[in-house]
Amino acid sequence: MTRVYEEIDRQLGIVVATVKQTLAYRFDFFTAILGALLMMALLYYLWTAIYASSTSMAMSYQALITYVCLGQAFSFARPGQRRILVRIGAGIRTGHVLMDLVRPTDYQLLTISDTFGAFLMETLMVSLPSYLVALLFFGISLPASPEAAFGFGVSVLGAFFLVSSVDFLIGLMAFWTMNVFGLVWGLGYLKIAVIDILAGTVIPLTLFPDWLRGIALALPFQGMAFTPLAIYVGTIQGSAIWTSILSQFAWGVGFVLLTRLVWLKARRRIEIQGG
Amino acid sequence: MAYYAELYLVYVRNLLKAWAQYRADFAITFISSILLTASRLFFLTLIFANIRQLEGWSFSEMLLIWGLMVAAATLANTFMDVPHRIFGYVRSGELDRLLVRPAALIFQIAGEGGLTLPALGNVLIGLAAILVALTGLPKPLPGWAAVYLPLALVSGALIYFSVQLIMACLSFWFINTISLMQTLAWMHQIGQYPVTILALPLQFLFTWVLPYAMMGFFPAAFLLRGDEYRLFGLLAPLMGLLFLGLSLSVWRVAIRHYQSAGS
Numbered sequence A: 001m002t003r004v005y006e007e008i009d010r011q012l013g014i015v016v017a018t019v020k021q022t023l024a025y026r027f028d029f030f031t032a033i034l035g036a037l038l039m040m041a042l043l044y045y046l047w048t049a050i051y052a053s054s055t056s057m058a059m060s061y062q063a064l065i066t067y068v069c070l071g072q073a074f075s076f077a078r079p080g081q082r083r084i085l086v087r088i089g090a091g092i093r094t095g096h097v098l099m100d101l102v103r104p105t106d107y108q109l110l111t112i113s114d115t116f117g118a119f120l121m122e123t124l125m126v127s128l129p130s131y132l133v134a135l136l137f138f139g140i141s142l143p144a145s146p147e148a149a150f151g152f153g154v155s156v157l158g159a160f161f162l163v164s165s166v167d168f169l170i171g172l173m174a175f176w177t178m179n180v181f182g183l184v185w186g187l188g189y190l191k192i193a194v195i196d197i198l199a200g201t202v203i204p205l206t207l208f209p210d211w212l213r214g215i216a217l218a219l220p221f222q223g224m225a226f227t228p229l230a231i232y233v234g235t236i237q238g239s240a241i242w243t244s245i246l247s248q249f250a251w252g253v254g255f256v257l258l259t260r261l262v263w264l265k266a267r268r269r270i271e272i273q274g275g
Numbered sequence B: 001m002a003y004y005a006e007l008y009l010v011y012v013r014n015l016l017k018a019w020a021q022y023r024a025d026f027a028i029t030f031i032s033s034i035l036l037t038a039s040r041l042f043f044l045t046l047i048f049a050n051i052r053q054l055e056g057w058s059f060s061e062m063l064l065i066w067g068l069m070v071a072a073a074t075l076a077n078t079f080m081d082v083p084h085r086i087f088g089y090v091r092s093g094e095l096d097r098l099l100v101r102p103a104a105l106i107f108q109i110a111g112e113g114g115l116t117l118p119a120l121g122n123v124l125i126g127l128a129a130i131l132v133a134l135t136g137l138p139k140p141l142p143g144w145a146a147v148y149l150p151l152a153l154v155s156g157a158l159i160y161f162s163v164q165l166i167m168a169c170l171s172f173w174f175i176n177t178i179s180l181m182q183t184l185a186w187m188h189q190i191g192q193y194p195v196t197i198l199a200l201p202l203q204f205l206f207t208w209v210l211p212y213a214m215m216g217f218f219p220a221a222f223l224l225r226g227d228e229y230r231l232f233g234l235l236a237p238l239m240g241l242l243f244l245g246l247s248l249s250v251w252r253v254a255i256r257h258y259q260s261a262g263s
Helices: A002-023 A026-053 A061-073 A079-094 A097-102 A107-137 A146-172 A180-198 A210-218 A220-224 A226-233 A239-269 B002-021 B023-047 B059-079 B083-092 B095-099 B105-113 B117-136 B145-173 B178-192 B200-209 B217-256
Strands: none
Touching: A002 A026, A002 A107, A026 A061, A026 A107, A026 B178, A026 B200, A061 A107, A061 A226, A079 A097, A079 A107, A079 A146, A097 A107, A107 A146, A107 A239, A146 A180, A146 A220, A146 A226, A146 A239, A180 A210, A180 A220, A180 B023, A210 A220, A220 A226, A220 A239, A226 A239, B002 B023, B002 B105, B023 B059, B023 B117, B023 B178, B059 B117, B059 B145, B059 B178, B059 B217, B083 B095, B083 B105, B083 B145, B095 B105, B105 B217, B145 B178, B145 B217
């Protein structure tokens, strides 16, 4: 047991270090809030116009606006979320990955703890303030029920778990290709494209044509945005809240196990470039 | 002029050699940037799966706006990806190396790293969208569109470039503004929707301060609706030059404040 405690202690140390590091760049929080609010305003007016132009829609106006604004407040498409890709990519290109590998902890745990620190700070300094502004000025609704509020919180954690395990998997590809530029920028773009659509960040999956909604609901990406947002506005309710959170975490665990296998292979292939 | 043209060719040749070293990088970046742009286009079709028109604008009309905006923004990204690079030059002290050379500073940065060939695919998607939109319109555009469209496109690219350059210059006085720059660059997407859907203060912002509405919406609206948008439509091709002049003046002042990092 003491070994487990020691490991937890180490990971906490990494989280705290990241928190301190992000605090050194406070101006970034300010611009991130500004960005979230501007995007929120744009989407607010856009969806208001779309709603006014539609004859029938599968969601009420209030639920739609709440969903879209909340999606911008708690966005996983934010630059800070690229941390894993950037850390692995830059580490391999500069050779700094060696420093991470000789640390007395697991590389996968290390990157996830590091990103968790950033996620924690972004939630406190960017997501929550943006959310408050949305409540006060864009008139979005409170959670559909106390259960929805709790489910939303758990589901945001689930989304983080899912996003960071997928990121680690993408990052590991750099150990094979050495094409770090294409990886971080190229696959980073691709990830944004996939998340933007299949996660339902900007357009709720509820409003997709049937065939596409079927595909999106069968894939894990919905867990990155749609699941928490739909729980909040009450599109997902009752026992479905917990089954959807369960599936979110199941996908997350699946990706972690998969990346574990890939990582054990990748570790042996390391070539240190430069130094 | 001939001197600059020759110099630019040298830069391009070197760049192609560098890309040849990282073929897979090039391929991944090229393909994924196309997919990202295509996904943006997909949004438009998803939105129109729920409605027939957006505040009176049909899908083909919206596609024309979208195509113009995307082609202009990515044109700037492909050939003039300069503003982002400036930070790197300042931080590493590399700017000193450029300062002692006998060519315009902006030109040197544009030559060394401003050409982002993988982004070229996006320009093609934008142009394709414009062509598809033109075939879907109920009545053809007036003949002068053949002159007006390219002008609006170039002006749009200049607007996009200039706004970013001004942002980059601000970092000479203030703190690192790169995250602000990325946010505002992201914001250009508002140019793909009718600016009239926004609240008045935002309409003003995106018409005069960050004139992204001048990149896609106003030129397209002028072509499609004529008189109603005449003033802004005629202003749009000039806005690029206006902002280019403004941003270059800001740049000249900013560079005088440059202090070497000295490493």
